[in-house]
Amino acid sequence: MPSEKPARRKPRQVRAELTRDRILNAAAHIFTEYGYAAGTTNRIAERARVSIGSLYQYFPNKDAILAELVLNHIDEGGADTPITDSPDRDLETVLRLFVRKTIDNHRADPRLLRLMLEEAPLSPDLLTKIIRYSHKRIAQLKHVLATHPEVRVTDLDMAARLIENTVELVTHKLMAESVEAQRLENELVAMLSRYLRG
Template sequence: MTSGRRGLAPRKQPRQVRAELTRQRILDAAAHIFEEYGYAAGTTNRIAERARVSIGSLYQYYPNKDAILVELVTRHLEAGEASVARYLAEGLPESLEGILRVFVRAAVENHVADPQLLRVMAEEAPRAPELLAKVNAYEEERVRYGRELLERHPEVRVTDTEAAARLLVTTVELVVHKICSAPVPLETGRLEDELVAMLHRYLTGGAAVSRGAGSG
């Protein structure tokens, strides 16, 4: 992939409703184009045509398709944060199983809509320093929060909570992404149940959990 030297920041920050709607239309069109054609064939001309804007208008907002993909990755991260925040606002369950289910479900919900686009974002997104810094900051915040949860929950039996938190965050992200973007994905309820059971056994030393608790 290209580096961040070509310029990945949006050129124009919309200040009016119409401009913001145009930007969103470009991003939505790009998501469909990358999902349909892949990143290499997902040209800015195709994106502009799908968004019903001129190529000149597109370049007023984004200097190249790398910048558009970076913005889509950022939007994906922000959607994940918002999903977790909604669950936290409702209050976490008391049981460790319930807590794990909340975070696994939030991850699944953030991955099921556009699996092909997620594959493009994970495998073909520009490895720009600013994007990597944003992803790393997002992961570090989740690790910090996970470590605090593990340290104070009475069901947890692992002693190295720093390592456990990193394994927890990484496992949820990678497993959910890999399975949701697979050609034949696992049904989301089964994915949630099995992943929660696996993580619960690791954190508690083998205690069983109920299946399908609170599954939608």
């Protein structure tokens, strides 16, 4: 009996994904250049080189486009990637890896980050994704804190929540204000190290 060949992706599906990506990239540029209010779907379609009708086949409105950009931003954060791959690393190194990864995920255009922070429509799907992402990172942090010999805090659940929220929110806000990434990293690591060591 001949073995089955794996199904090949249809060119139409590939073209659809490429068109969708073009629309999202165009939207990121338009929102950055014109702001959210003036970043119309017509401008996005023109920049993406698609008809307005084609754009609406992928996204019902610009709120949906911005929400998708936020979801992509969250996915790029890689909540499934372990914070550290070695239990022997000192606490400062572990924290630096966590902080640097968060900062690296916020190196996009500052104006686009600000739009995501201030104007993204919070649909149920988006809220669910944000909560799931946050819970994964908190669980990772709690495991690291529970097994690291330098950690002196006693409420590990609250400590993990404080660290995750502090690093994410502060990084999002300050990177949107174009602060120097290395300075932000150093100060966050110093602050968190002092807190965890008691």
